[in-house]
Amino acid sequence: MAETGLRIKGLRASVEGNEILKGIDLVVEPGSVHALMGPNGSGKSTLAFSLTGHPSYLVTAGSASLDGEDLLALAPDKRAKAGLFLSFQYPSAIPGVAVGNFLRSARQALHPGDLPPAKFRKMIYEKLDVLEMDASFLPRYVNDGFSGGEKKRLEMLQLAMLAPKYAILDETDSGLDVDALEAVGATVNALRASEEGERTGYLIITHYPRILKYIKADKVHIMLDGAIVTSGGPELADVIERDGYDHIREEVAGGVA
Amino acid sequence: MVSLSEPGSRSAVHGVSKAALDALIATHGEGAIPAQMRYDALARFEELPVRQVIRGGRTWRQDLSKLDLSEIDVLDTLYADAVSGGLTARGVIVTDFDTAKAQFPEEFARAFGAAVDTRDDKFASLALAFQHGGTFVWIPDGVQAEEPIEICYEPSGAAFPYTLVAVGSGASATILERITSDERASFLCGIGEIVLGEHASLRYTIDQSAGPASRAILTRRAALGKDATLTLALAELGGEHVVERIRVVQREHGGNVEITAFFFANGDQHVDLETEVVHAAGATRSGTLVRSAGTGRGQGRYLGNIKILKAAHGADATLRDDALLLSQEAHVDSIPALEIAANDVKAYHGATVGAISEDEIFYAQTRGLSRPDAERMIALGFFEPAIARFPGEALRERLRAALVAKLDL
Numbered sequence: 001m002a003e004t005g006l007r008i009k010g011l012r013a014s015v016e017g018n019e020i021l022k023g024i025d026l027v028v029e030p031g032s033v034h035a036l037m038g039p040n041g042s043g044k045s046t047l048a049f050s051l052t053g054h055p056s057y058l059v060t061a062g063s064a065s066l067d068g069e070d071l072l073a074l075a076p077d078k079r080a081k082a083g084l085f086l087s088f089q090y091p092s093a094i095p096g097v098a099v100g101n102f103l104r105s106a107r108q109a110l111h112p113g114d115l116p117p118a119k120f121r122k123m124i125y126e127k128l129d130v131l132e133m134d135a136s137f138l139p140r141y142v143n144d145g146f147s148g149g150e151k152k153r154l155e156m157l158q159l160a161m162l163a164p165k166y167a168i169l170d171e172t173d174s175g176l177d178v179d180a181l182e183a184v185g186a187t188v189n190a191l192r193a194s195e196e197g198e199r200t201g202y203l204i205i206t207h208y209p210r211i212l213k214y215i216k217a218d219k220v221h222i223m224l225d226g227a228i229v230t231s232g233g234p235e236l237a238d239v240i241e242r243d244g245y246d247h248i249r250e251e252v253a254g255g256v257a
Numbered sequence: 258m259v260s261l262s263e264p265g266s267r268s269a270v271h272g273v274s275k276a277a278l279d280a281l282i283a284t285h286g287e288g289a290i291p292a293q294m295r296y297d298a299l300a301r302f303e304e305l306p307v308r309q310v311i312r313g314g315r316t317w318r319q320d321l322s323k324l325d326l327s328e329i330d331v332l333d334t335l336y337a338d339a340v341s342g343g344l345t346a347r348g349v350i351v352t353d354f355d356t357a358k359a360q361f362p363e364e365f366a367r368a369f370g371a372a373v374d375t376r377d378d379k380f381a382s383l384a385l386a387f388q389h390g391g392t393f394v395w396i397p398d399g400v401q402a403e404e405p406i407e408i409c410y411e412p413s414g415a416a417f418p419y420t421l422v423a424v425g426s427g428a429s430a431t432i433l434e435r436i437t438s439d440e441r442a443s444f445l446c447g448i449g450e451i452v453l454g455e456h457a458s459l460r461y462t463i464d465q466s467a468g469p470a471s472r473a474i475l476t477r478r479a480a481l482g483k484d485a486t487l488t489l490a491l492a493e494l495g496g497e498h499v500v501e502r503i504r505v506v507q508r509e510h511g512g513n514v515e516i517t518a519f520f521f522a523n524g525d526q527h528v529d530l531e532t533e534v535v536h537a538a539g540a541t542r543s544g545t546l547v548r549s550a551g552t553g554r555g556q557g558r559y560l561g562n563i564k565i566l567k568a569a570h571g572a573d574a575t576l577r578d579d580a581l582l583l584s585q586e587a588h589v590d591s592i593p594a595l596e597i598a599a600n601d602v603k604a605y606h607g608a609t610v611g612a613i614s615e616d617e618i619f620y621a622q623t624r625g626l627s628r629p630d631a632e633r634m635i636a637l638g639f640f641e642p643a644i645a646r647f648p649g650e651a652l653r654e655r656l657r658a659a660l661v662a663k664l665d666l
Binding site (some may be wrong): 018052053054055056074076077079080081084085086088091092093094095096102105106109110141158162 | 463465499614615617619620621622623624625626627628631634635637639640641642
């Protein structure tokens with residue numbers, strides 16, 4: 001049997017000819033929560049886009065597999081079908097496409113024929129409740145004219161509806177007030193407690209440690225300048241909160257010297 | 258009412274000459290349009306140049322290179338059908354245009370020409386000269402005609418229908434006009450005239466689903482009375498070469514116009530759409546929303562104009578048009594313009610032209626949709642704000658299905 005987990009080995013990637021990722025090694029096991037922390041510009045989002053196959057991000061070396069399947073050989077939709085989900089930091093608007101229809105198309109694409117319409121509706125309403133959203137969301141056009149908080153809630157609604165094997169949450173917490181942050185935490189925790197989502201592994205990309213108060217991380221990795229410089233348990237997030245990234249940067253520089 | 262024009266004895270005269278007009282009048286009589294008016298109109302058609310507009314240094318000319326009128330037979334028949342939905346008991350008139358003048362001379366005289374002036378227009382003049390067939394709708398003052406009135410045109414060969422709709426003071430009506438034709442070549446050159454009285458309200462929906470070898474040049478004009486409301490929705494789906502020009506004039510205080518239109522030029526289709534709203538009186542409002550797209554070798558042009566004249570104090574006008582290109586060979590021009598002569602008005606226009614954004618495609622792909630499915634969904638979504646403004650879920654579904662068929666070709 002193939003190795004399980006979202007396995008990233010020696011991953012290098014560039015954007016418009018500039019190398020951003022300089023060799024990333026990371027394994028997210030099924031059912032685990034990994035936090036990837038780092039200051040702006042450290043390459044966190046590049047990792048998310050490289051793994052999901054954004055056409056502007058060129059992987060130049062290394063590998064990435066999902067439960068044994070080579071992700072890098074697949075088109076973005078095939079990566080989603082393999083079980084990878086990305087909660088976007090800046091989700092795209094798709095004017096004219098209703099949220100409800102979009103969710104149905106996505107669910108159908110990723111879990112073909114598994115939910116008759118009545119069950120699908122029931123599921124949507126349950127997930128909306130967890131997110132403290134109401135049904136008036138469903139006929140609105142995807143992210144069109146949404147506030148920042150609404151966009152993030154829709155990302156979480158999709159996460160809950162699609163129940164992927166591995167989910168990357170790219171700065172889902174940025175710009176959110178406490179209520180919205182709690183709703184994000186509730187969604188992830190409800191999914192983790194469900195039969196469909198108990199084995200989902202998470203890579204939570206964040207600048208600030210506060211989201212980790214709502215979603216408990218098993219491991220924390222610190223990324224600086226396109227490389228993971230240190231990893232540890234949840235206590236590492238507390239260090240960041242207390243001392244900031246500069247402390248880590250100095251420590252790393254000191255170690256090299 | 259069903260009126261099938263009598264099968265024309267195939268005339269020996271082809272084209273749109275004076276001899277052809279002689280033959281039309283000899284066969285059918287002058288009908289509702291006096292012979293002299295027809296000959297004058299024909300003379301204007303021959304004299305007037307093809308329409309040309311210069312905007313921002315660019316010349317926008319009606320491309321009629323594919324239009325050869327030398328072979329058409331003006332005695333061809335037009336199938337026309339209008340269903341009045343049981344409204345006639347309340348004084349509503351829905352009848353064939355040619356007999357309207359004879360049977361309802363007073364109503365006809367009040368409505369005819371109230372919104373249309375063909376003097377400066379080449380193809381409206383042509384339509385008037387050879388007018389044969391069409392529809393007359395009259396809604397008396399104060400009558401709320403809730404049941405939709407359906408008008409259906411199905412040209413085979415050449416057809417020159419005149420559609421005259423008059424809605425009286427305080428009256429309201431809903432009209433659905435459908436243009437269809439089979440696979441054979443046809444030529445439709447028509448006039449649509451809408452006359453709204455004070456506080457009148459009309460919802461007029463046009464579903465142009467002519468066959469693939471159909472050519473059409475349609476001139477539509479509307480005039481609004483005080484506080485009248487016109488809600489116009491136009492789906493420009495069919496035809497090989499279609500020119501549709503809409504002009505709405507608000508000469509009285511407080512009118513309200515909403516225009517929604519979309520087209521999707523695919524294959525070798527060529528669509529020219531023009532809308533113009535003239536605000537000539539105070540507190541008049543208009544909102545125009547247009548979605549145009551091209552795929553294959555489709556060609557499209559949208560020319561949108563809002564004119565706010567000096568007297569139009571407090572006018573409020575918006576014009577929003579977006580164009581989507583789905584292939585390298587498709588071409589869509591979108592040329593909106595505002596001409597404002599009054600100070601105290603609100604006016605907005607916005608326009609975009611472009612391809613589907615890669616970010617949108619990627620976003621949908623990360624949700625499991627294949628690239629073609631994502632593009633299809635986004636393209637359909639592009640039209641949706643326009644489709645949402647058409648009445649009735651059955652019609653909206655038909656329009657969406659027609660767009661899907663074009664996308665899948």
